[in-house]
Amino acid sequence: xxxxxxxxxxxxxxxxxxxxxxxxxxxxxxxxxxxxxxxxxxxxxxxxxxxxxxxxxxxxxxxxxxxxxxxxxxxxxxxxxxxxxxxxxxxxxxxxxxxxxxxxxxxxxxxxxxxxxxxxxxxxxxxxxxxxxxxxxxxxxxxxxxxxxxxxxxxxxxxxxxxxxxxxxxxxxxxxxxxxxxxxxxxxxxxxxxxxxxxxxxxxxxxxxxxxxxxxxxxxxxxxxxxxxxxxxxxxxxxxxxxxxxxxxxxxxxxxxxxxxxxxxxxxxxxxxxxxxxxxxxxxxxxxxxxxxxxxxxxxxxxxxxxxxxxxxxxxxxxxxxxxxxxxxxxxxxxxxxxxxxxxxxxxxxxxxxxxxxxxxxxxxxxxxxxxxxxxxxxxxxxxxxxxxxxxxxxxxxxxxxxxxxxxxxxxxxxxxxxxxxxxxxxxxxxxxxxxxxxxxxxxxxxxxxxxxxxxxxxxxxxxxxxxxxxxxxxxxxxxxxxxxxxxxxxxxxxxxxxxxxxxxxxxxxxxxxxxxxx
Amino acid sequence: xxxxxxxxxxxxxxxxxxxxxxxxxxxxxxxxxxxxxxxxxxxxxxxxxxxxxxxxxxxxxxxxxxxxxxxxxxxxxxxxxxxxxxxxxxxxxxxxxxxxxxxxxxxxxxxxxxxxxxxxxxxxxxxxxxxxxxxxxxxxxxxxxxxxxxxxxxxxxxxxxxxxxxxxxxxxxxxxxxxxxxxxxxxxxxxxxxxxxxxxxxxxxxxxxxxxxxxxxxxxxxxxxxxxxxxxxxxxxxxxxxxxxxxxxxxxxxxxxxxxxxxxxxxxxxxxxxxxxxxxxxxxxxxxxxxxxxxxxxxxxxxxxxxxxxxxxxxxxxxxxxxxxxxxxxxxxxx
Numbered sequence: 068x069x070x071x072x073x074x075x076x077x078x079x080x081x082x083x084x085x086x087x088x089x090x091x092x093x094x095x096x097x098x099x100x101x102x103x104x105x106x107x108x109x110x111x112x113x114x115x116x117x118x119x120x121x122x123x124x125x126x127x128x129x130x131x132x133x134x135x136x137x138x139x140x141x142x143x144x145x146x147x148x149x150x151x152x153x154x155x156x157x158x159x160x161x162x163x164x165x166x167x168x169x170x171x172x173x174x175x176x177x178x179x180x181x182x183x184x185x186x187x188x189x190x191x192x193x194x195x196x197x198x199x200x201x202x203x204x205x206x207x208x209x210x211x212x213x214x215x216x217x218x219x220x221x222x223x224x225x226x227x228x229x230x231x232x233x234x235x236x237x238x239x240x241x242x243x244x245x246x247x248x249x250x251x252x253x254x255x256x257x258x259x260x261x262x263x264x265x266x267x268x269x270x271x272x273x274x275x276x277x278x279x280x281x282x283x284x285x286x287x288x289x290x291x292x293x294x295x296x297x298x299x300x301x302x303x304x305x306x307x308x309x310x311x312x313x314x315x316x317x318x319x320x321x322x323x324x325x326x327x328x329x330x331x332x333x334x335x336x337x338x339x340x341x342x343x344x345x346x347x348x349x350x351x352x353x354x355x356x357x358x359x360x361x362x363x364x365x366x367x368x369x370x371x372x373x374x375x376x377x378x379x380x381x382x383x384x385x386x387x388x389x390x391x392x393x394x395x396x397x398x399x400x401x402x403x404x405x406x407x408x409x410x411x412x413x414x415x416x417x418x419x420x421x422x423x424x425x426x427x428x429x430x431x432x433x434x435x436x437x438x439x440x441x442x443x444x445x446x447x448x449x450x451x452x453x454x455x456x457x458x459x460x461x462x463x464x465x466x467x468x469x470x471x472x473x474x475x476x477x478x479x480x481x482x483x484x485x486x487x488x489x490x491x492x493x494x495x496x497x498x499x500x501x502x503x504x505x506x507x508x509x510x511x512x513x514x515x516x517x518x519x520x521x522x523x524x525x526x527x528x529x530x531x532x533x534x535x536x537x538x539x540x541x542x543x544x545x546x547x548x549x550x551x552x553x554x555x556x557x558x559x560x561x562x563x564x565x566x567x568x569x570x571x572x573x574x575x576x577x578x579x580x581x582x583x584x585x586x
Numbered sequence: 587x588x589x590x591x592x593x594x595x596x597x598x599x600x601x602x603x604x605x606x607x608x609x610x611x612x613x614x615x616x617x618x619x620x621x622x623x624x625x626x627x628x629x630x631x632x633x634x635x636x637x638x639x640x641x642x643x644x645x646x647x648x649x650x651x652x653x654x655x656x657x658x659x660x661x662x663x664x665x666x667x668x669x670x671x672x673x674x675x676x677x678x679x680x681x682x683x684x685x686x687x688x689x690x691x692x693x694x695x696x697x698x699x700x701x702x703x704x705x706x707x708x709x710x711x712x713x714x715x716x717x718x719x720x721x722x723x724x725x726x727x728x729x730x731x732x733x734x735x736x737x738x739x740x741x742x743x744x745x746x747x748x749x750x751x752x753x754x755x756x757x758x759x760x761x762x763x764x765x766x767x768x769x770x771x772x773x774x775x776x777x778x779x780x781x782x783x784x785x786x787x788x789x790x791x792x793x794x795x796x797x798x799x800x801x802x803x804x805x806x807x808x809x810x811x812x813x814x815x816x817x818x819x820x821x822x823x824x825x826x827x828x829x830x831x832x833x834x835x836x837x838x839x840x841x842x843x844x845x846x847x848x849x850x851x852x853x854x855x856x857x858x859x860x861x862x863x864x865x866x867x868x869x870x871x872x873x874x875x876x877x878x879x880x881x882x883x884x885x886x887x888x889x890x891x892x893x894x895x896x897x898x899x900x901x902x903x904x905x906x907x908x909x910x911x912x913x914x915x916x917x918x919x920x921x
Contacts, residue, residue: 102756108875111670198630264670280679281871283756305756306869311735312751315743321750468883471627472619484627499628506631 095320099300101567101584104307104316105326108281114263115241116188119195124238125579126284126304131241131269134163134182134218135232137578141491142402144232148177148242148270149218158225158529161235165216170291171244171270179212184245186210186220188258196239199489203234225527227534229402233490237577244268272297272582282306298569298585317342317562323586324563324570330387336562343567346560348391350398350574351487352496353555355434355449360513361480363430367548372420374410374552376456377449382554385444390555395542396500398556400574403493403538407546417456429457434481435474437467442483445554449483477511485557491575493538494526501545512551518544587912594908598901602894609893610654613886614647620884624667641667643886654890663894664887668879673891676876680860681895682766683753684872687864688857690788691796696850699800700839703807703846708834710812718804725801734794734867741790749787751869758783791868795861799853806849810842843914851907855900 096102110123118127135144135152144152149163169177187207189200204210209221220235234240247268251259267275272294273286286302305322307313313325314332328336336342357364357373364370379392395405421427436446443464450460460481465473473479486508488495499507502522503515518541525537545551559572569583621638622629638644642653657664663673706718741748749755753768758780761771769788772780814820815838823833860874873892880888 100757108871111668117670193633193636195625195629195633198633277759279760279871281869281875282753282760303756305752306871307751308866308869309735309751312738312867312869315738316750319743319746319750321756466882468620468622471622474627475619475622475631486628489628507628 096323098586099298101299101302101324101570101581101586102322103302103304103324103326104313104322105304106308107284107304107306108308110278110280110284112260112264113267113275113278113284114194114260115185115238115243115269116192116197116258117194117260117264118238121576122284122304124196124576126275126286127238127241128271128577128579129273129286129302129581130267130271130275131238131243132169132177132271133237133240133242134235136236136580137229137232137491141400141574142229144228144236147236148182154226154228154231158227158231159223160219160221161226161231162213162217162219165218166293167216169270169293171247172267172274172289173244173247175244175246177242177270178215179218180215181245182218182242183210183212184248185243186240188243188248189239192258192260194260196237196489199234199237199239203230225529227529227531230490230492230494230526233492233495237490242270244270272580273302276301292582294582297582299581302581302584314562317564320564323567324561326561328560328562330389330560333389333560333562338565341565342562343565344560344562345570345572346558347572347574348399348556349487349559350401350491351485351557352393352396352398352553353390353445353483353485353557355552355554356474356479356482356484356508356512357550357552358477358479358482358512359550360477361432363424363426363432364480364550366424366426368420368424369426370548370550372417372424372456373453373458375413375417375420376452376458377410377552377554378412378452379410379554381448382445385441385448386555386557387441389558389560391558392554393556394546394553396496396545396549396551396553397493397538397542398488398496398574401488401491401493401496403535403542405539405542405546407543409546410552412452414455421456427457429459431459431461432480433461433463434483435463435465435470435479436483437470438464439467446483449481474511477513488575491578493541494522497522497525497538497541500549500551501541508551514550516544516548591905591909594905598905601901602897605893605897606890610651610886610890611647613884613889614650616884620667620886624883624885637667641665641887658894663891666880666885666888666891668883668885668888673887676888677873677891677895678766680871680873680876683768683870684858684860684874686767686769686788687791687795687861687870687872688854690792691857692799692850692854694792694796695799695803695853699803700807700846702800703804704811704834704839706804706808707811707815708830710815715808718808722801722805725797728797730794730798730861731863731867733797734790734864737790737794738867748789749783751867753784753787753871754780755783755787791864791870794867795857795864799850799857802853803846803849807842807846810845811838814838814842840914844911847910847914848907851903851910855903858899858903859896 107122109120111120112118113123113127115127115131118124132148134147134149136147138145148166150166152161152163154161165179171177187210189197190207203222205223212218248259251262265278272289272292274289276285276287278284283306284304288297288300290296307316310327310329310332314328316322317325333344336344357370359365383390383392391399393399394408394410397404434446436442446462450462453460474482486499498505501509502519503509504519521537521541525534528534528537561572563570566586568585570581573579621634625634642650666673666676669676702718706715709715742750760768761775761777761780764771764774768784769781772784820833820838823837860872860877862874862878865872865874877892880892
């Protein structure tokens, strides 16, 4: 090869390989427009009574107001459409006074009648997120407008303020404009659910301009929003499925925010290159569950031995550090979280416990796991760890649909799964993991423990300090005796251009708010 | 000719009916709960039971099949469990994007593939021929996903010559729906900016998706041309002193076209099924992703809808290829 050829090839390689480290090129997005790149193709409907997937919920949050919102630390409710409220002494009935002068995007006033209509509508439609309402409000008539600006909500149990907000700050109770809904109702669809899937009847910070499925959602700032017109005139959420393509679009200046980057890509975004990354632990949990219906897992010693056999730090490495290691069922950042981490890899202790259980020669067990990256690698690591205490694990990698069906049918032995909080109150997790009667995870793993009585009592406890203590007790019992090895609270990481302000990841998709976003 | 056409259409209907029966029962035999899969691991049981009842999934399998056939007879493909919309509406929304991409890919494959194949054949044994065969092998071996990302990197990110993922720039509005194909609809609406932008967005996915077809067509063209170029009538044509261009294009290529047309038909049918990897890399809203997610979530109505569409496409593609034989070779008669 001549030196000229070598030079040409060298230059070509350099142009191709030295890209991302260079400073960000200027954004090609206009100053008053914000463009998100992410995955919206899982969205089914933007009707607040139906929105339940990640993107649809946080988009619905921008279009619809709820009565209240969460404080940033998720310890109390703060006003939103309701300017104030009072609670009955037994915390079962709340009366809300609406903020005066609020308008829907249609120009109609936001009234107590609209709130009544909206929550009753969610109750009657009985769609995916409706259980968040029906679990706590038994009948549609329990929500009633008592005056043009006053609405009374009667719950089926005592509702401490955070739990009340879990229902009434949730997108499913978003306030819709009854006149718009009724105008678009049909005899076959009297609550206009189909029309509402991709149309707007809200009063939120942004109006829905259009939704091209699998392509983009376009929003426009609402001029008469009660908090003032949002700084960004237009917001686009563009479908970019592939994380590498998202990164390229961000670096090229075609989007301002990349919502679903891989952990290795996040590391490439540095302030020096004109980008920042914001991250938060989510209110969700990755765990290994053991079905107590399988003989060896009936033994508490075996369950504890397994907790001592697993290498938690190695699992964190498999997740490329995009998790926080945690071992309790209430995630970090949520009210009542117990930060205890009693387990770390200790093979002597684990083997001793296996001996105590009379299973020093080990046993065979099947572990099912979905194809979602990197879970098969986590399963392989757990197989390797458990082999060291004599447990021979047969890993079966299945479609996530099959993992779910097997888990529901209670025919698994080991399963790697995840649980994301539906609302930011420890009740949601305690019920799932520790209350057999709720027929969720404790039921699926056939673990019927007296701690369920504490779970059922804690949700009704009115004293915050005592309530927090009860949840800590529940977590301790589950940590010591439960059939779960909790190994991670996943992080949510968002990459953005350094000039973007007011876009913060939230532990829950129901609490995303970019009404103050600017750049 | 007409009786042949009617007979072929009848045979195609029988084949499609057979495919439907097989796919319906096979997709229901696969273990798993579609409602549980759609609603996810956290949905309460009563909600799952309610949805299962609403979609008739609690009924015996034969009853579900009878209901499916009844609905089909009325042109109703049912409602997708995943999108909660009529399947026919989903297909109308997603299939046009696939038609656009598949057509652009096959055009690229035909134009470049046939040209390269002819050049390779007429330079048989020389360095151009070796180079074509070498690059064909690379083209066939290159994973589509990888090729897509590399092309995005070079042409979009590095040099900014072509746009990034998506069917249109995010700030542009789709033209009013007529055919669902952005190119066609923007022409109908005389929106030439959108048309130009859509063409730009089409280049990279079309190159990626068409790369395998291009290589396949080039290889079959080369092989078929080599065979024809060795026949006596070509030698006679050359002996008569005809120009090489006339020999190659008028006498050789036309007679070499039959196997090429067959391959083009098969490739086009395959491309119209959608291509999940290309659609994923370029965020293309086509049928491939819809079909894949339907299969993964056991969305029966969507699976059946896509099956019907694909069976129709293949039957039609085969029929068109067979009819094209007669046009290209008058010796072929339809009986």
